[in-house]
Amino acid sequence: HGTECLEKNQTEYDAIPNSPLYKCKNCQKQLKLWPVEKLSETQCYKCEEKYSNYGRNVHVCFECQISTSNKFHLCKKHHRGEGVIEVNFLEKASIFEASELIAKRTENTPADGSDIPLLNPAEPSAPSARAGAAGSNYQIHPDTI
Helix, strand or coil: CHHHHHHHCHHHHHHCCEEEEEEECCCCCEEEECCHHHCCEEECCCCCCEEECCCCCCEECCCCCCCCCCCCEECHHHCCCCCCEEECCCCHHHCCCHHHHHHCCCCCCCCCCCCCCCCCCCCCCCCCCCCCCCCCCCCCCHHHC
């Protein structure tokens, strides 16, 4: 189905934007961001989670897709935040799993997933380098000296 369909609809396929996240290891092409009007809902090949398409979250390797029942669709959870990454649909276990990143978090990392470490209340923060400097808002009253 894929080759026939692709030949028939090549111009339309070429107009579909490339994924900014993934490239296929097998065909060496960037995946496509599948349009909502062509697919409203899908299931991720890696994590098997069903999700709705909002136009920027269904990443598809249509050219390597084996059949209509075994779709090479990925959600954004399998990206490491490092530009376009290569995925190997033929080795499902090799595709990055978001839980791998979560497991590496330290207890000093905020729950929101950001990379900014939390301040440890046991360790006071250093005073500002500008504290008491001329032009700062910090003023010493002569009666307190």
